[in-house]
Amino acid sequence: MKTASVRLSLLAATLAAPLAFAAPTKPTVVLVHGAFADSSSWDGVVAKLEQDGYPVIGAANPLRSVKGDAASVAAVVKSVNGPVVLVGHSYGGSVISAAASGADNVKALVYVAAFAPEAGETAVGLSGKFPGSTLGPTLAPPVALADGGKDLYIQQDKFPQQFAADVPVAKARLMAAGQRPITDAALNEASPAPAWKTIPSWFIYGKADKNIPAAALDFMAKRAQSRQTVVIAGASHVVMTSHPAEVAKLIEAAAASVK
Template sequence: MHATRFSLAVTALAAALTLPTAFAADAKPTVVLVHGAFADSSSWDGVAAKLEKDGYTVIGAANHLRSVKTDAASVASVLKSVSGPVVLVGHSYGGSVISAAASGASNVKALVYVAAFAPDAGETAVGLSGKFPGSTLGPALAPPVALADGGKDLYIQQAKFHGQFAADVPEAKARLMAVGQRPITDAALNEASPAPAWKTIPSWFIYGKADKNIPAASQDFMAKRANSKKTIVIDGASHVVMVSHPAEVAKLIEEAAAAK
C-alpha cells in the first residue's frame, strides 16, 4: 500500500516537473515592435491591440532615431531582457534598426518588415529610398533643426504630413500624428548599415503600393533579396500601413510567430 502511494506520488511529481517544459514549448513568442522615423510607439496601437487579444506579449521598444548603431544597441538590450523566442518587427527606419539589432540575438526567430528598410551591409536608408523613383519625402521635409552637437533633426512639414506620410489615415488622426512626430537625425538616414540579420533569420514583408516615403519598387527589391517567406502588398496603402491596416499587419506577424 505504501509502495503504491509512493509510486503515485513519484508519478505526480514527475508530471508536475514536466509541465513547465511543455508549457514553455507551447508559449507564444514575444513580439517586439520598433517604430520608425517621424513616428513613435503609438503607431503600433492597432496592431498591438490585436496581438494582445490573441494572447501575445507585446513590447513597443523605444527607437531614439539618433543613429543606426546606437538605436540598434538600445533595441538589442530590450531583446536580451526577454525570456524565450522573439518576433522582431520594424517600421520604416526601424527596419534598419532591427536588421542590426537582431545580429547575434539567439532568441529572435523571425523578422517582420512593415513598410521598412532591409539594408545590406554598407547601404543607407537614403540610398535605398532613392534606388527606384517614387519617393517624395525630400520636398516634404521642414527646414532642418540644428542640434548642439552639429547634427540636424529632420521633421515632415505638418501641412504635408497627411499626404506624404499617412494619406489613407483619417485627416484628423493624421493631423495629430503630425503634431506628435518624432524627428530623426540626417546622419541616421545616411549611416551605412552593418551586416544584416535577415541573411540568417527568416523574414516577412508587408507594405503599401502607395507608399511615398519608400517606393514600392524599393520594398519589392528588398523583400526578394531577403528571400521573404511571405510578402503582402496592399493597394492604396500609405507608408503607415500598420496604422491604416492593423489587422493585415498583425496577421502577418502571427504567421511569422507560428512558423517553424
C-alpha cells in the same frame, strides 16, 4: 505544531508550482517604430496581437544612429525570456536588421514598409534607388543640434498626404504634431551586416507608399528571400496604422513558424 508546519509548507509549494512552471506559450513580439513616428503607431496591431494571446513590447527607437538605435533595441530583446519576433517599420527595418545580429532568441523578422539594407547601404540610398519617393520636398528646415547634427521633421501641413494618406485626417494631424524627429546622420549611416541573411523574414507594405517606393520595397523583399510578402493596394507608408489587421496577421504567420 509540526503537522501544521508541514501543511503550510505543502500549501506554499502548491501555490508556487504554477509560477515555477509558467512560461509564455507564444513568442514575444517586439515592435520597433521608424522615423517621424512613435510606438503609438502600432496601437491597432498591439490590440490584435494581445487579443490573440501574444506578449507585445513597443520598443522606443531613439532615431539617433543605426548603430546606437540597434544597441538600444538589442538590449530590449536581450531582456526577453524566450523567442522573439522582431518587427520594424520604415527606418526601424534598418534597426532590426542590425539589432538581431547575434541575438539568439530572435527567430523571425517582419518588415513593415521597412528598409532591409545590405551591409554598407543607407536609408537615403535605398529610398532613392527607384523613383517615386516624394519625402524630400516635404521636410521642414532641419533643427540644429548642440552636437552639430541635425534633426529632421516632416512639415505638419504636408504630413497627412505624404506619410499617412489613408489614415483619417484628424488622426493624421495628431500624428504630425507628435512625430519623432530623426537625425540626418541616421538616414545616411551605412548599415552593418544584416540579420535577414540568417533569420527568416516576412514583408508587408502599401502600393501607395510615398516615403519608400513600392519598387524599392519589392526589391528588398525579394533580395531577403521573404517567406511571405503582402502588398496592400492604396496603403500609405503607415500601413500598420491604416491596416492593423493585415499587419498583425502577417506577424502571427511569422510567429507560427517559431518552433
